[in-house]
Amino acid sequence: MTLSSQLNAGAIFQINIGSFTNHESTLTTSTFEFRTYNSSGAIVDQKLTGITMTATAGTFTTASMTPADLTVAASTTVTFNLTLSHKVVKGGTIRVVMPKWNPNAPTSSDILPMIQGPFVCGAIENLNATVQ
Amino acid sequence: MTITNAFPGSDLTAGLSIKFSVSGFRNPISTIAKTGFTISTISGDTGTVDSSSTTLQATTPATIASGVITSTNTKIVQTLSVIRATFPSPVPLDAGCLIDVQFPSSMPITTTDLASVRGSGLFGGSKTFTTIINTGTRTVTITNG
Numbered sequence: 001m002t003l004s005s006q007l008n009a010g011a012i013f014q015i016n017i018g019s020f021t022n023h024e025s026t027l028t029t030s031t032f033e034f035r036t037y038n039s040s041g042a043i044v045d046q047k048l049t050g051i052t053m054t055a056t057a058g059t060f061t062t063a064s065m066t067p068a069d070l071t072v073a074a075s076t077t078v079t080f081n082l083t084l085s086h087k088v089v090k091g092g093t094i095r096v097v098m099p100k101w102n103p104n105a106p107t108s109s110d111i112l113p114m115i116q117g118p119f120v121c122g123a124i125e126n127l128n129a130t131v132q
Numbered sequence: 133m134t135i136t137n138a139f140p141g142s143d144l145t146a147g148l149s150i151k152f153s154v155s156g157f158r159n160p161i162s163t164i165a166k167t168g169f170t171i172s173t174i175s176g177d178t179g180t181v182d183s184s185s186t187t188l189q190a191t192t193p194a195t196i197a198s199g200v201i202t203s204t205n206t207k208i209v210q211t212l213s214v215i216r217a218t219f220p221s222p223v224p225l226d227a228g229c230l231i232d233v234q235f236p237s238s239m240p241i242t243t244t245d246l247a248s249v250r251g252s253g254l255f256g257g258s259k260t261f262t263t264i265i266n267t268g269t270r271t272v273t274i275t276n277g
Contacts, residue, residue, distance in 0.1 A: 025179025061147070063171050063184040067159055072194040073223040077155040082171065084182055088144040091176040094135040094152075099168025101158050104226040112158070119156030121135055126150045131138040 022055040024089065029053050058085040075116060079124065134174075144173070159190040161223045194222045212245060231274040240270045249274055 007013060023029050032051040036044040061083035069076035080096070098114040105111045123131045135152065144150065160166035165187040172183040199219035206213045217233060235241045243265050249272070252258035264273040 023179070025175035025177055025181050027175070027177045027179030057172070057180040057183040060171070060182045060184040062149075063186045065169060065186055065188045067157065067188065067190060069159065070190050071192045072159055072163060072190045073161055074159045074190065074194070076157050076159055077153050078157045078188065079151060079153045080171065081149070081151050082173075082182075082184075083149045084144055084146055084173065086173075086181050087146050088139070088173045088181050089176050090139055090141060090143050092139065092144070092181070093174045094138055094150075095170075095172045095174055096133045096135070096154075097168075097170040097172075098133065099166060102161055102224040102226075105224060114158055115133065115154070116156055116158055119154055121133075122153045122155075123138065124151040124153055126144070126148055127138045127152055128140060131152060132136050 026057050061085050165189040233272045235270040
């Protein structure tokens with residue numbers, strides 16, 4: 001960007017860049033670098049560290065879990081159905097955080113996970129057949 | 133639960149529907165939708181891409197496998213008696229739960245017949261419970277209150 005008029009030392013300026021695509025995930029970016037140059041192309045000021053951006057996660061267009069057996073407390077197979085809002089690059093993973101099965105048990109050691117082994121994860125649609 | 137090796141060969145594009153199954157799940161302990169599930173896609177750089185919370189609901193009550201009702205003092209017809217109901221609970225019962233006992237139409241409960249209800253194995257030690265009688269549905273609701 002080329003300035004059309006002089007900026008004095010200490011001046012604060014703001015640049016709005018349209019159609020900027022945020023980072024592909026919530027991981028904080030490495031630093032952006034700002035430099036100013038004089039009309040001869042020599043660097044006047046620069047900031048090369050600490051300018052980062054952190055995007056927030058998107059939400060799935062749809063996300064559902066459906067048990068094969070609808071009976072309370074049954075051991076069953078659950079089908080996860082997701083529609084992605086944003087691209088995920090190959091090699092990524094899918095994470096499911098689950099609540100405890102009986103979180104109100106009077107003794108914490110009696111609280112059980114929602115998954116009881118052995119469990120098997122199987123791909124049904126648009127995933128590699130050997131998901132783990 | 134983290135699922136790896138799900139798409140090693142190509143990107144998953146925006147708008148794509150994906151589906152997978154997981155066996156070995158315990159359904160929730162009641163017919164109320166269970167909250168607290170969070171599903172996320174994680175990029176190779178370990179940052180989150182999409183994330184949503186969802187619920188899991190079991191809509192069919194579990195079956196009490198066995199139950200017995202016996203008269204513990206007298207079995208003489210048309211006589212008020214003490215009856216004992218015994219049953220195993222197939223699932224954990226949270227504090228504050230209720231028990232409904234529906235009487236058969238041939239032996240309806242009345243608000244004056246029921247003197248008291250005591251029990252053990254639920255709500256802590258043996259104690260007298262509060263009851264609510266619905267003669268229309270012939271149901272006694274037993275609470276800890």
